[in-house]
Amino acid sequence: MAALVLAAHGSLSHPGAAQSTYEHADRIRDLEAFDEVRETFWKEAPSFREVLRTVKSDEIIVVPLFTSEGYFTRRVLPRELRLTGEEPLDVEVSVSIADPVGTHPAMTEVIERRGQRVCTGSLDDVGLAIVGHGTERSETSAKATQTHADRIRRRDLFGAVDALFLDESPYVESVFDRMTASEIAVVPFFIADGEHTTEDIPAAIGLKEGHQERTVKVNGRTVHYSGAIGTEPVITDVILDRAEDAGVDVAKARSHLPPVARLGGA
Amino acid sequence: MNKETLSAAERSFLALVETTQHHRDSTTWGQLAIRHHAGEGPQYECRHVDDRGTTRENLDQLDGPTALRERTRFDNSGCYRPLKTAPNLPTGWYLAPSDSTRLIEAISVVYPASIENWYLERQGELDITHWREAVARQTGRYGDLDTIDPSTLTTLVRTHCTDDSCLKRRQWELDGEHGIDVPGDDGVFPCREPCPYFLEAAKQFQDGAIEAGEQFKPE
Numbered sequence: 441m442a443a444l445v446l447a448a449h450g451s452l453s454h455p456g457a458a459q460s461t462y463e464h465a466d467r468i469r470d471l472e473a474f475d476e477v478r479e480t481f482w483k484e485a486p487s488f489r490e491v492l493r494t495v496k497s498d499e500i501i502v503v504p505l506f507t508s509e510g511y512f513t514r515r516v517l518p519r520e521l522r523l524t525g526e527e528p529l530d531v532e533v534s535v536s537i538a539d540p541v542g543t544h545p546a547m548t549e550v551i552e553r554r555g556q557r558v559c560t561g562s563l564d565d566v567g568l569a570i571v572g573h574g575t576e577r578s579e580t581s582a583k584a585t586q587t588h589a590d591r592i593r594r595r596d597l598f599g600a601v602d603a604l605f606l607d608e609s610p611y612v613e614s615v616f617d618r619m620t621a622s623e624i625a626v627v628p629f630f631i632a633d634g635e636h637t638t639e640d641i642p643a644a645i646g647l648k649e650g651h652q653e654r655t656v657k658v659n660g661r662t663v664h665y666s667g668a669i670g671t672e673p674v675i676t677d678v679i680l681d682r683a684e685d686a687g688v689d690v691a692k693a694r695s696h697l698p699p700v701a702r703l704g705g706a
Numbered sequence: 707m708n709k710e711t712l713s714a715a716e717r718s719f720l721a722l723v724e725t726t727q728h729h730r731d732s733t734t735w736g737q738l739a740i741r742h743h744a745g746e747g748p749q750y751e752c753r754h755v756d757d758r759g760t761t762r763e764n765l766d767q768l769d770g771p772t773a774l775r776e777r778t779r780f781d782n783s784g785c786y787r788p789l790k791t792a793p794n795l796p797t798g799w800y801l802a803p804s805d806s807t808r809l810i811e812a813i814s815v816v817y818p819a820s821i822e823n824w825y826l827e828r829q830g831e832l833d834i835t836h837w838r839e840a841v842a843r844q845t846g847r848y849g850d851l852d853t854i855d856p857s858t859l860t861t862l863v864r865t866h867c868t869d870d871s872c873l874k875r876r877q878w879e880l881d882g883e884h885g886i887d888v889p890g891d892d893g894v895f896p897c898r899e900p901c902p903y904f905l906e907a908a909k910q911f912q913d914g915a916i917e918a919g920e921q922f923k924p925e
Contacts, residue, residue, distance in 0.1 A: 462772075483906070
């Protein structure tokens with residue numbers, strides 16, 4: 441059997457940032473589909489640089505718990521794992537990096553459901569604001585957020601759908617200018633409830649600190665804030681799907697997943 | 707899994723635990739005290755070194771790696787421990803791993819990669835990455851850390867890397883030829899390159915958020 445390594449950002453200031461990664465890892469460990477399941481973080485130990493040496497299996501599948509195909513998944517992670525060909529690997533095993541969870545088609549539904557859940561009335565009058573990280577460092581970073589927003593828009597469930605970003609245009613601060621709906625559901629397309637979802641986004645849209653799902657009045661509009669989507673149990677199944685794409689047989693393990701963590705099962 | 711599936715590093719670590727047992731009561735690994743019990747029942751026990759004289763009745767029994775992870779992510783004041791090798795491991799608990807595999811699992815939760823790097827060092831194969839090489843590969847917000855001068859770097863190391871701040875024993879220097887003259891580092895397992903915590907401390911200094919002799923404390 442192979443080993444599964446879940447690579448996430450982590451945080452030096454927010455313990456909650458690693459929580460969703462630990463939860464998905466624990467759930468997958470219980471399935472016994474892999475010899476080993478390890479977590480690794482950019483900001484916490486074990487670092488990307490040192491995680492491979494902690495694995496004993498001769499095949500390692502790394503699944504990035506990132507929302508986009510961008511700076512971290514294309515540049516930082518391969519470099520830190522020594523997979524760019526510029527320096528030799530520190531282990532003598534086969535290592536492959538799967539696509540990040542955030543670009544998986546099922547994430548469209550995860551975002552949509554999260555938006556639905558925080559709203560109370562008819563969605564026809566609700567604007568769904570999906571907030572991604574985005575970065576000027578990578579042209580592809582915003583793409584997944586935009587793709588999911590486009591898909592949800594076509595499904596016509598919400599009155600309006602927009603994709604906004606923390607670190608590139610259109611910035612999250614512009615949400616009240618860009619959306620005319622009197623009711624807005626703000627769903628952060630983030631894996632972790634860290635600094636961005638508990639401080640930066642709430643501050644940018646006039647909410648007080650804290651990541652709990654809640655509804656408040658801002659600028660005369662009703663704002664429903666959902667917190668990071670990475671805690672959704674169904675992302676465990678998305679991770680399994682990514683590992684399956686990388687060649688691991690997860691069919692039997694998947695059947696043991698609790699319904700709430702199964703794609704199409706909740 | 708049984709002992710046959712253990713790696714050479716893990717077998718070597720277990721041998722260290724056995725050997726130490728012959729001479730003293732427990733093996734010290736960072737702030738962990740590890741004991742081996744012969745006979746029936748759980749074969750090992752881990753607790754904080756400061757709890758060595760405490761009876762089990764006065765400690766919380768943790769039932770596995772998840773409980774251990776949750777307990778050790780916060781210090782005794784309930785503050786988050788972003789640096790797992792900081793000397794602020796919480797006290798007041800014990801874990802009784804049933805076998806060597808469970809023990810290794812517990813050590814990996816508290817001090818990830820410590821057994822592997824300790825073993826590589828013993829074999830003379832530790833891959834040390836010195837400061838200049840480590841920052842040369844950085845990009846993004848750490849991309850200009852190479853402008854920090856050696857004197858400032860020394861102060862940052864004195865503030866963040868000695869035993870008062872981190873239990874790893876620093877093996878990286880300025881580069882392959884120039885050392886960083888900061889003593890006071892006696893940890894059992896090595897530090898093979900500037901860690902994410904140190905890089906962030908250096909960045910905070912560069913941004914003017916902390917002085918060179920001031921310890922970085924994330925909020």
